[in-house]
Amino acid sequence: MYPKETRELALEALRLGFSVREAAELAGCSRRSVRTWRAKVAGPRPRKAPVYLPLERKMELVARYEAGERAADLAAEAGVTGPAVTGWARRLREEGALALVTDDEVRARAPEPAGPPSELEALxxxxxxxxxxxxxxxxxxxxxxxxxxxxxxxxxxxxxxxxxxxxxxxxxxxxxxxxxxxxxxxxxxxxxxxxADRDAGIRALVAEEFRASGGRYGYRRVHAALRARGVVASEKRVRRVMREEGLEAARPRRRRYSSYAGEEGRACAPNLLLVDASRDLHDFSAAAPGETMVTDVTEFRLPDDARKVYLSPVIDLYDGDVVSFSAGTSPSKALVSEMLAGAVAAAGGGFTLHSDRGWHYRTPDWVAACGSAGVTRSMSRRGHSPDNAACEGFFGRLKVEFFHGRDWSGWRAEEFIAELSSYIRWYREGRLKAFREGGRTVYDTIRGRRERLGLAA
Incomplete structure (x- = not known):
């Protein structure tokens, strides 16, 4: 803050005809302060009355501007601003002469209302x-x-x-x-x-990849799919294009089905995936394919079929592969027995299989089947669904990408199961997934990565 004497000295210098710079040097203050004091003394500037020019005058000014005259000179002559002249020129190029016509001119030039149209004119x-x-x-x-x-x-x-x-x-x-x-x-x-769309070259390709995935891909996997095609574009560009085009993958909903049926008289097993119970830490990983797997049962409800469809998959914790699955209209022992037989045939037995505490996995038949195949049983703690988060995560992705957001009206259970089988095949062989390899993220299909690493059966 400068003292009052400094401000008065600067203002007096301005009144005597000194410039802002000279007044600031004379008073020993900044030029900005001098300008501020001058503005307060002068008060607000009076607003200039708006100027409305007829169409012919605007066209004349635009023609002279296009011929090379300066917009500032033309604006001073007509009593308008320079941006007004350049704006008229731009609108004339882009929208035509009608863009320069005011509403009052439109009403003044409008023809007299005609009589009611004839029947031929109406037709x-x-x-x-x-x-x-x-x-x-x-x-x-x-x-x-x-x-x-x-x-x-x-x-x-x-x-x-x-x-x-x-x-x-x-x-x-x-x-x-x-x-x-x-x-x-x-x-x-x-x-x-x-x-002037710098993303025009990839806009159609982004939409194509998104629709090819059935609307299941987010921007990261769309970006990976484009890179696989040799298209050079950053994740940021792909995300921007998807946002502008309204391309958004569906979001998860809550799972409703539970196979838990009580504890009494049922065989249980320890939770072998639980690393630290006090911190609720789990190890949902495996060093090799067919080493540790998870399973569960989920339910689908169709609008036009009273029967429900149940899916029982086996997920390999090495890379999320669906090793085996069974689907049917009843969550029976036969459903999980078929799933287990398929997993043993695919992996050869001798693996750890983790499940929740559903009644299927505590029956004598299940315990005997696991024992004969050399399968080590592991089970979640009571009331701890996160203990089987790896399988729950698969169900969530399945529901988002395959089930929710589609109209299943008129579908029968048998048709639905066939469609579900096709999705799981695409999930293993066609869906891009992010893998960490050598400290970086690599997008590949589960099947393609196993073949690339020499792990495919």
Missing amino acids: RARCEELELENAILAGTVEILKKGPGADPSALTAAERAALAESLRGRFGLPRVLAALSLPRSTFYHRLSRAA
Whole structure:
């Protein structure tokens, strides 16, 4: 803070005609303080009255600006600002002369209302309207690659803008924008973005990979899929494109099924995956394939079939591979017996198999089958579902990528089981998964990685 005498000396110097720099040097203060004191003494500047120029005057100024005259000189002559002149030139190039017409001029130039249209004119207008609707539907089908019945409302703003641009020559821009429910400002904004879109080269490829995964891939795996195709793009670009295009993978929901049926008279086993019970630490890893596995049973409910579908898989903790699985309409002993037989056939027995405390895994038949195959049993603690988090995680991913978000109306249990089997095959052989190798993250399929490492059977 400068003393009052310094401020008065600086202001007096300004009144005598000294510049801000000279006044600051004379008073021994900063130039910024001098400007601030001068502004307070002068008070707020009066607002300049707005200037409205007719269309002809704007067109003249734009023509002279395009011919090489300075925008500042033209603005001073017309009593407007330089950015106003350059803005008119830009809007004239992008939107045409109508963009420079004010609302008052539109109302003044509007023709007198005509009488009611004749029946022939009304019929012609209706035909043009139907022709526009058909053109929009055809464009929507072409963009979404779907059959008849595609909904134009499913198009993104960028896709609707591109469709409007392709139809404006035939039907006129106002009619097309109204039919697509696309604001005029959004249309020009999207066109300008598309013209300077640095992500235009990968935008269609990102959408293609996302849709090829059935909407299951997030930006990391879409990025990995693009890299596998030789497309050079950073994760940040892929994430930005997916956000702009509204491409978002589904999110998990809560699992409802539980096979727990009490403890009395049932054979239990220790939790061999629990490393430190006091800190609730587990070891959900394996040094080699077929060494340690987890299993559980999950349930699916179909809207048009009273039967439920149950899935019993075996997950290898080495890399998350689905070693074996069984599916049926009853959570019976036969369901888990089939799963166990498949796991023993695939891995050769002699492995550790962890499960929750479901009744299936405490029956005499299960205990005997595990003993004869050399399978070491491991079980979660009572009321501790995180003890089997590795299998729960697989179920969560399965429900998100395969089950939730799809319309299963009309599906029967047998058809659903076949579709579920196809998903599990894709999960093992086609789905990209992140693996840590040599201190870095590598994306590969489970099957492809085993073949690459020489571990495939």
